[in-house]
Amino acid sequence: MNSRWPENNTSLNSLYCLGAGLTMSVLPHVQRIPGWIIVLFLVLTIWKLYSPSQVNLTERKFSITRIFLFILMVIGIIGIYFHFGTIVGRNAGVSLLVLLAGFKIIETSQERDFYVTCFLGYFLVVTTFLYTQTIGTAIYMSCTVLVMTLSLLTYNDYQQKLSYKASSKIAATLLLQSIPVMLILFVLFPRISGPLWGMPDDAHTGLTGIDDEMSPGSISQLILSNKVAFRVDFKDTQPEKSQLYWRGPVLWYTDGKKWTRGESDYLDAAPLQTMSDPVAYTVTLEPHNQKWLYALDMPGQNPELGPDQSWITSDFQLLTQKPIRQRIRYEMISYPEYKISGLNNDELQKSLQLPRQQHGRTKRLIHQWKKEGLSKKQIIKRALKLFSEDKFYYTLNPPLLENDRVDQFLFETKQGFCEHYASTFVVMMRLAGIPARIVLGYQGGEYNPVGDYFVVHQRNAHAWTEVWIKEQGWTRVDPTAAVSPLRVIEGIESALPGNIIGIPLMFSRNSLTRQLWRRLNYSWDAVNNQWNQWVISYGPKRQKAFLAQFGLQKIDWSSMIFLIIIFIVPILIYLAFVLLKSTPENGEPVKRLYIKFCKKLARCGIHHVAHEGPVDFAKRAALKRGDLSQQIYNITDIYIAIRYGSNNAQIPSLQEHVRSFRPSTN
């Protein structure tokens, strides 16, 4: 029992399933872990499947193969350490698991090894979910789980009587029968918010959001994301759509290619003169793994996440102590009309910084404008006019910029996205001696009339600028609005060119198929949305809200477990009923009728014996109960005619006779 390999070659089936299942669970990681680990895993797996008995390590404890494999594994672990600099992070952990799976399958020769390898495969499936939880992943992983279960099943089918088809059917049945209980557990298992302990540093790399630096293309990537950035609930008044500038990080420093924040984090806020009524609102921010919050221009207060957890800087960024890795909610007050006075020397210097010996052509253009005697305000207007009148295009797919990006954009390609316009505009202002800076954040938002709140998606990501004008202080200028005013007024959706949607050729022929495609897209989006709403983000909050619908507002975990038991027990009893019911012995209706007849006779003391045929039994019964003999013979005759003469037409007659057969017990 302990080692069925290699003397029993038929067990190979389960080994093949195991290899296939493991490979399936490893493959999604191809992009995330070093290629050599995948290759090593595949080599080990194929080696084992190719010659299962050759690599049998049970025979001798210290064979050359064994020592070789051990050294290879140590090298592998060291390799992982050097690649990631650790062996505990998320990616490193997954790499380690894949490596382990490879070495485990190669030494699988005993029962215990087989199970351990199989369980490792199940565990690898979970690791994929740490990266992606889409519907596609779920379907793929269901197949993987099926194959892993199949390997367990074939392993336990000692005599290998089952074909792959038959055992797949059993495995699928097992899994399908598990779904009801799984659903109950998923809905009712008490959810705990927050991590139990610190997560590895790279655990949140999948989170999307605005980065703390800007280079061409960094925002247009976000634009393609349909993910929600945050939701806003305005208390009383909603500002106009053109005022919906959600302020994030402020960028000061440029090297000619990318923009970064510089060091303004710990300075107190500059004096803010408010010129309108405050707007009060609540923000529910999705985790974005960055140390800042978003607020409407201009934030008037510290959101008070907790003592020393958040603060407001001199350039009105809302910074936090820790990266935002959980969905959080905070109340804010902002002033759409404002005046920021005061510009210290440090800031002045920073807001005029430019890389040396770059942007030559732009510099000449600004000099020319200066020579024309334009004032600073006029230069701002002139620059915006240049964007709006000189064939500048707003596009998500701008030509690639090399060399001097500002010059190339301004004089050659003239196609760009908000980051192009913002960065070029700030460079122009600084060349003209006007202090300027870039603000990253979101612009606009989608009003949800059902829930009465604004949803700001990642695709609302935006970059705009602020220039210092002596009388007005820091003033917001959005150069993108000059190029594509719709972008600001009606939102990003209207500004996006149609081809972004990416209608495939076969659908783009005529309007009908195009419409069909769009409808399909909407449906798929809706399905995905439901999936995200009900499956992916089903956490403590959702659970509370869901249970509240059934009048279970205040339910503690012990009553939830009680509920689970209440629901699961009937499901299992029903399953047991279905599984353990029915045997053909009295499963056939005709036989069942005959048994009913026998039972009726048994009540008057005439018991049917297993070895007795119907005719003999009838004779015996008729002898004992002469009064019933006619009926007994009648029923027996019909029964024999149906059962042995295939005279099915008489079934109703048998039914009738058995029903009316009521022997008196005396």
Add this chain to the structure above:
Amino acid sequence: MPETIVLEQFPFSASRLAADNKNTRKQRIYIMPTRHGLLFGLMLFAMLIGAINYNNSMAYILTFLLGSLSLVTILHTYRNLAGMVINEAPPLPVFSGELAKFPLILDNRNRHIRFAITFIRSSKKKWRLNQTSTNSHITTCNIDQNQLERIEVPVRSLHRGLLKAGRIKVYTIFPLGLFTAWSTIDVKQACLVYPKPEGQKSLPPVDLTESTGIQGKYSGTDDFTGFRNYQAGDSIKNIAWKVYAQQKGLFVKRFIGSGSDKLHLRWNDVSHLPDIESRLSQLCCWLIEAESQSLQYGLNIPEVSLDTGHGEKHLHLCLASLAKYGLKI
């Protein structure tokens, strides 16, 4: 009529007809996780912790799916045994040290195949249910729907006498090996164990006066005593070819000589051996030898006296009395 054992059925399951029979005995089925089932549980726990820590819905789903799978597996494992009907059949005698094989007739009256049903002689250490001791032999079989299957549970015989199979554990871990459903059946049939044939092969000298009776005086030479009708198996050498040539039929010449002496194996013949068991072994050895040499042989040991005879049945009678010698059975 031997007893029929029905492994426990669910209250609402069928084949109650068999259970109503007087000769049937119901046997309870127990279910426990296997070692690997416990390991599986440990893995599920790790998964759950991971799911909670990362607040990952899909990890929750997979954990719950596999947890639920193990619950469903309990039912399937149970179903694999439940309602199975077991009948005993008498085992064939063996020599001490050989494997005694206890036949069981398994009756699957259900609509599903029973997979990988395993039989093993239950070890005395009941608490080590998942442990299979190395010297126990296991038998595994599938039983198709509505079919009978005959299996033999081997048990190593250690002493002569009657070997009882005792409690035989029937278990299955199908389909996933996470749970084991088992039941123990008390096998009533006993296997007769002959002594181990040991000792010298050469037969003891025949005691002429006693062993051959009246005809003893003719012994020493192959004296012709007469004809008898030919029977299948008679040696060709002894056929009376002359008579056959006269077309009077096929006859066999009969001789009296030492080769066809009646051999009586007596307790005295083995009195030189130190203990009873080795004496019995020697007698056993001689009996087999005598049978193979087609001798007429008898057995005279205390309390048992068997007249001379020949053939398989006679050998069995002799060996059985050796097996039972001195034992109160």
